[in-house]
Amino acid sequence: MADQKLLLIDGNSIAFRAFYALYRQLENFKNSEGLHTNAIYTFKNMLDVLLAEVKPNHILVAFDAGKTTFRTAMYGEYKGGRQKTPPELLEQLPYIQELLHDLGISTYELENYEADDIIGTFARLGEEKDFKVTVVTGDKDLTQLATSKTTVMVTKSGVMNLENYTPEHMKEVNGVTPTQFIDMKALMGDNSDNYPGVTKVGPKTASQLIQKYGSLENLYDHIDEMKESKLKENLRNDRDQAFLAQKLATIERATPVTIGLKELKKRKPDYQKLRRFYEKMNFQKFLGELDPAGDNAGATQAKTKTVKVDYTELTENNLAAIKPAEKQPISFYLGLLGANYHLADFVGFAIKTQAGIFVSRDVNLLKTTGLKRLLEDDQLKKNVFDLKRTVVGLHRLGIEAGGIDYDMLLASYLINNENNSDDLGEVCRMYGENSVKSDYAVYGKGKSVKIPEDDQVLFNHLAGKVKALAELKPTLLDQLKEHEQDDLYASIEIPVARVLATMEISGIKVEAATLSELQNEFAVELKELKRKIYQEAGEEFNLNSPKQLGHILFEKMGLPPIKKTKTGYSTSVDVLHQLQDQSPIIAQILTYRQIAKIQSTYVNGLLDVIQPDGRVHTRYLQTLTATGRLSSVDPNLQNIPTRTEEGKQIRKAFVPSQADGYIFSCDYSQIELRVLAQVSGDEQMQEAFRTGYDIHAHTAMKIFGLKSPDEVTPLMRRRAKAVNFGIVYGISDYGLSKNLNISRQQAKEFIDNYFAQYPQIKEYMDKAVQVAREKGYAETIMHRRRYLPDIHAKNFNVRSFAERTAINSPIQGSAADIIKIAMINMQKKLDDLQLKSKMVVQVHDELIFDVPKEELATIKEIVPQVMQAAVQLDVPLVADSGYGHNWFDAK
Structure with missing residues (x-):
């Protein structure tokens, strides 16, 4: 097997390096749910380079199983001096492993042993089978594994600056062979791993001694022949330490691994899982590297089971056959090629009534009097997959959709927002045993993907979609009701989807x-x-x-x-x-x-x-x-x-539709902190909001022990602000220390002082975790659920992230609910007053309006009123507004 290549990666070591390679940008690398992603991102970049360079047939990433190993049994202080691993790194380790599995790469950890020992064992096994072995690590201890068949690549700084250690290079750098390097470590000890060697023996002396005597054993066999000196005295006094250090430094190459080389063979990546993973991590770069028309699409086609569906091709001659029954909902699917439905080409459509399923490529048929009236009829209820997409698509055809009251995409999203999909076929796979399997990934994604020329293939595809809409509706609605989310679905998500469709159609000039x-x-x-x-x-x-x-x-x-x-x-x-x-x-x-x-x-x-x-015309992603x-x-x-x-200058280009009109902006003031005050019931924070205190100055007074707001300096306020917002996202002392450029000890004192002054916030955090453990989910004030399957995970890092999610999801989610309610109420107010002003942009806690000059006074009055009255909390909601002849001036 001379052409076989085995790549062994020290997972913990490289993840540590990856984390610190971008630690200065830590807060810029978060996904939409607050998970830090800098280590995951850098690890993936490093992996791409290694795979391209090494081209391994077999690959393993080894991880430490825990802090306790056979070495700690020998020496209790082993690695005892190391600083605690930052939680921002710990939370990423399980996701690095998930990424590796999706990429078809094996990972392994073994109780009582370190990753080094796993790597040492597989390097030996690989050499015995004549593999060319490459080890990648940030720890020079592994250079002892270098042989004529094994190269050890060690990161020097960052992640990708690697130094190749061969036996020749070891001799050149350290003056000793890889095996002798162990004895060098025995003499000099290791500060990083926290074990002593011989007093006053450093790398240079250790190398000279091993070069002269060949081994630690031979050195001590001939120690009496050495001239009397302080060195000789130290060697004699620390003999036991030296031999203990030798054992600690030696990588175990015969660990009881339960897998063999054949399990390390690189597998084909799971492109579907990778796509979901990259979307969850907000990794646009890696998403762009996936080829939707290549392996990914091929995998989808291979797994897709085509279900034959009975349908009738619709033409101008048989339009009357549709015959919707009175008070019976119909199912409708509008086919669009590509994600951006504002511009995508039309593929065709399908309609299901009690008379059957009807399909056509010709979307112009929808403009005919009968079909147009049917689609615009508010009294005729309709099932669709994506309300917003359907409304915008039909608007492009001159049809103002009405009566849509069931959206399969939104229902699926609310039931399981951790595993949501914008692919109807994927939803079918999750909820329907016998429902049609969609090939949307084949026809609807990727610039190089083409619509099938065969009518039967396309028609069966479209017919299957409306069949699935009707079949799965009872299942999804029952689950929404079972989860007590039917009101959230009907009262917030469906109405806000209509509002967003209106906003998208309006666009902003x-x-x-x-x-x-x-x-x-x-x-x-x-x-x-x-x-x-x-x-x-x-x-x-x-x-x-x-x-x-x-x-x-x-x-x-x-x-x-x-x-x-x-x-x-x-x-x-x-x-x-x-x-x-x-x-x-x-x-x-x-x-x-x-x-x-x-x-x-x-x-x-x-x-x-x-x-x-x-x-x-932007698209708002609601799911x-x-x-x-x-x-x-x-x-x-x-x-x-x-x-x-x-950057701010860009906003000058966003202007009202009328030359003398205005752009009006209104945003909630510190909404997440107000929600925190609400859900925690903390009296001091609530009092600060009720009396109109500057909440950051108020917090600064509390954590710095001041008596008057006048004593608060700008620096104190900035630090208090970082603590206030950091608490919402479960910030650690490490994260806060990096944000404020202070020591971890000082950061810890800030957090401790914060909880001392706002004790009910700490109680809320503890209770939120407890409730999530009992129920399996966290919930917003509007009963939006965030299911937390990892809240009972055995893996500490996975469980810890779930616990932080249990704390911050009710806060972030409630803030999202409030702005959605405000948007629904605001659109209704605009409609009721028959105003020409339009809500055109939403930026999280901010709403932007295009306002004619004559309506400015009205908008100035009603927008803050509506936003502040969206929900009733124990603290007031405050909305600040501004206006100007462009978006820049409105702020």
Whole structure:
């Protein structure tokens, strides 16, 4: 098996390196549910590089099973001096393992042994079967495994700057062989693993001794021949320590593993699970790398069972055959090719009535008098898969859909928002034994995917969808009722879907001329920045080339390199931030990158999506997050930059539809903290909100022991604000210390003081976890459930994340419920008053309106009123508003 390659990865060590490679951007790497993802993201990037370079047939990622091993039995203080692993890393470890399994990669851990021992065992087994073995780790202890058949790659800094250890390289670096390296460690001990060697013996002396005597045993066999010295005295005194250290340093290569090499054979990735995983982690980069027309689609086709459905092809000659029965709902499916239903091509449609199933490719038939009246009839109830998608699609055909009261997608989402899917076929697989299996993934996703030319294939596909809508409706509605979510579904999710459809259809006007002006201004700024950078560098080069930039910074200018990649020096944002004090060129490069990103992503990006009506029509994802928060895509209007002056300028392009009109903005003030005060019942926090105190100043007074708000400095308030919002997301002392650039001890004191002053918040947190353990879910004030199957998990990290989710889901989810109720009530108010003003954008806690000049006074009065009256809490809801002739001025 000379061509067989085995890759062995030290999972804990590499995950640790991955975490710290992007730890400065820790708070920027979170998914929509608050899970930190920096280690997962970096681990995946590292894995891609390793797989491309090593090209293994077999692969294993080994993890530590726990803190107690045979080494701690020998020496109780083994690894005892290490700092606690940050919880922000611990919570990611189970998801790294999930990612590996989805990628077809085996993981393994063994009670009483370390990952090193598992790797040592499989390296030996691989060598015995003539495998070429590669070990990847951040721990030099594993270099003792290097042989003619095994190379050990050790991370030097960051993750991808790897040094290859072979026996020859070991000799060159340490002066000893890999096996002798164990004896070196025995003499010098290991501060990291917290075991002593011989007093006053460091790496240089240890290497010299082992080179001279060959082994630890031979050294002590000849110790009497050594000249009297302090070294000899220490060697004699610490003999037992040295031999204990030798045992501790030696990797066990015959562990009782229960799997063999054949189980390590790399399997084909599960593309469906990977897609779900990347979506859950918000990994757009990795999602984009999946080929929906390739392996992923192929896998879907292979698993899809085509169910033959009876249907009638609909033509102009048999339209009357549809015959909907009075008071009997119909099922309707509008086929659109692609996710963006504002622009997607029509595929066809299907209708199911008591007379049967009718299908056609020709969507123009829907415009005929009879069908149009049927689809617009409010009294005729309709079942659809995605209400918003259906309403927008029909609007494009000049049809104003009415009577839609069942949305299979929303029902499925509420029943299980941890495993939701926007694929009708996937919903069928979850809830229906014999329901049609959809091939939406084949026909509906991916630019290269084509609609089948065979009418029978397409018609059966469309017919199956409406058949499934009707068949599964009772099952899903029964589950909603069983979960006490039927009111949430009918009173919030269905109505807000209608509101969102109206908002999406309206869109918001964006002035291309303003964006073009910004484009020119940014181009001038970028050109000037380039000039300054080239002047500092002493030459021109490709600023967008990391390789050329690395050469300039680290070779020509001599700046200290922080991290290396396979292609050269790393010039990532994290690296550059660490070098800011070294040269003016660093700040210039960072500014250049920032403006270049705004230029490409927002200025150019928005110019590309302005439709012929002069507006952008975003899509709101109603079923993406487990908390109920809405997301915006194509384009993402919730992510327009607000922190930099250049980013804020983008909002100047968002203008009212009438030249003298206004953009009106109204947002909730500190809604999540008000919800926290509500659900916790904390009297001090509630009192602060009732009396109108600055809540962050109030918190600062409490945690810093001040008597007057006048004593609160801006720094104190900033720190109190970080604690206030951090508590909502279950922040740890480590996370807070990084946010505030303070010690973990000081961060812990802040958190302890916070709980001392707001004791009922701590009680709420404890109770929330207890209730979740008893019921299996957390619940918002509107009874939106977040099921927590991991709340009883044996794995500490998995269970801990579920516990934090139990605490923050009621807060985040309740805030999401409140804004949805406000949107429903607001749209009703606009309709009742027959106003021309339109609600056009939602940015989480903020609503944006397009207002004619003559209605501004009315809108200024009613919007805050409606928002503040959305729900009745024990603390007041406060909504702050502003307006101007563009979105920038409205803030």
